[in-house]
Amino acid sequence: MTTAVKPRIATVSLAGCFGCHMSLLDIDERLLDLVEIVDFDRSPIDDIKTFTHRCAIGLVEGGCANDENVHVLEEFRENCDILVSIGECARTGGIPALRNSIPLAECLDEAYRSGPTVYNPTGTLPTDEELPLLLNRVVPCHEVVRIDYHVMGCPPSAETLWQVLTALLSNEKVQLPYELIKYD
């Protein structure tokens, strides 16, 4: 067992679809190489729910759609040296941000009262204090905290994520070949 302290990585999916995390899993057997050189801290990959140590890198999937997302993102900023927005939802709000042109009250009305498949005779909206409150508009991560790097793609391919991670860990410049950032 090695005594050297390995850098730690945290990951989270905020208002995302976990697609970026699936893409991270797509690095396949290189996952084994990765855990040789890093430890995962707070992340769905190991199911650790709270930060145990300060982390070198935080990967954030998804933008902020509710107060819980904002809170978690601020925790990530506090606990990570480098914070990276992964994928279009983190960078721009993405698909969840499509609701931004519709007032929140109308969105909730459609979802909980007037939608064609809704059965809600009392017409109540969710009000439990344990439930996150939706933000007036979905915002990309960099509108909430400082973000150091942005990785585009929906999702970024496994190869892209691998290149980014290894470059950050070895303190080298990220060189993404054209094929990895061409999307049409």
Added chain:
Amino acid sequence: MSDPIVTICEHYHRDRSRLMDIVREVQARQGQVSPEAEAVIARELGCKPVEVQSTVSFYAFLSERPVGHIPIRLCNDVVDRMAGAAEVARAFERELGIPMGSVTGDGLFGLHWTPCIGMSDQAPAALIGDLPVTRLRPEDVPELVEILRLSKDPHAIPREVGDGNNAHPLVRSMVHNNIRRSGPVCLSPWPRGEAVHRAAAMDPREILETIGTSGLRGRGGAAFPTGMKWRFAAQAPGARKTVICNADEGEPGTFKDRVLLTEQAGMVVEGMIIAARAIGADEGILYLRGEYEYLRAFLESVLQEYRADGLLGSSIAGLGGFDFDIRIQMGAGAYVCGEETALISSCEGRRGDPRNKPPFPAQKGYLDRPTIVNNVETFCCATRIVLGGAEWFRSLGTESSPGTKLLSVSGDCERPGVYEFEFGTPLSSVLRAVQADDAQALLVGGPSGQFVQEAGFGRTIAFDDLGTAGAVVVFDHSRDLLEIVEQYMEFFCEESCGYCTPCRFGNEVILQIVHRLRTGWGKPEDLDLLRELGQVMRKASRCGLGQTSANPVLSTMDQFPHIYESQIARPRGFDLAAATSQAEALAGHPSRHLEKEGDHA
């Protein structure tokens, strides 16, 4: 529907170069220039519909969609905002039941923002139809709207007419001249017509010589030696030449040309006639900004008087072959048209796109003819120089800046208005005259000029110190300068013609960065980026707009560095309470993360 449009086109002899007049008339009559109307105009003029559309879409006062039978255009210039334009806007929104930027359901009213309309000394102001309404107060709005609703006519607004020619039957506006200080050149009586007679008796070369030795330099901001400009045009080959008076004063905070055109219009006209004699021009154009439409009928009558007196038209002052007449070309709300090549494009019925120089207008200007474009005040000076002589003119002002300068002063001072000072006057004297004793900053020359801080109040109005087209805006210590910079950058973003990238993009990026700084998101490297962007725009923009539009930022970074540095030092934070306001109202409780957020702060 097509008939009245055809009639309008016929009135202008189906002349493509008169497109501005044609679309303005269609706009006035129908409240819009619909795509159908554009097609008819294009057919009549023998041009492509897209050419008409391109012109219509360029100008703020022209629109393909209806802007309301009575468009209400509130001025959102910085000075108007300082005087409470936002409250006035809210009162109109409440009274009309529509938000800014929209038209009432019955199509009667449109409510729009517009940049500086040249009434900064009587802000907040608006144009209702063509009529300027000044010193608006929110409490006046309900009655105003009621009257308009019943009469459907802006001219039914009861108003005490202003002083001087503002009370002229052809003007009858509530605008006040606010002439606070008259000088010997522009704002004092002159013997009407005498300068024209003298010019007719002089050899053109003699006029060029007189203007040249007087040391007169352009009063519109660029300070080009007038005599040299006229000489270039006189020497340029061409059977027909043109004299254009630039009365498109759009620089926020400038309104001295408004006063000259109201009180000294004859002096302006005579200056143009003198220029025509000097360069051998047969055609003159007075390019009047759309915002000053209310002066148009009056100015037409002034021209008519000169024609009746034989001082305009053919054989001026009885001199055979001295033929020159002036027409008024109305603008339609475009700041960039104050730039001379853009102004020429506009006179030709095109978008107000600036052109590449060279060729300079003096060689190839209006309709490719040798053309001089001078500011209203410059022509006034020319008239006075012919009357008083070059030596007398040189005895005023300083060695490098002879003569006087009109300043239009507004903002935080007791006596806003127009002042004629000799060049070389220090800002401190100006401040004393306008009674501003709490000035934090002066904006000299409008946003494309520069901000000056207290330590610089000893500097002088002169071409080799603080050059200006005339605007001086006073900001007292209660003003947030960075907010003011942001508002000026919004103005430039709106007014950039969009042709060249440094200006189209640069202004937007600067605005973004300034906004970022103001909301607590600034980064230390932003300051370097601002400086670099400003330099690139200064060097690489196509016309004066982009070359100077970074000035509000560059000059405040230079004069007031702390307003930037304090923003960067500010802790940043996300306003969770504001971001969850709607959900909080729906759920009936605030975010449970709010207290914890508070702990961080």
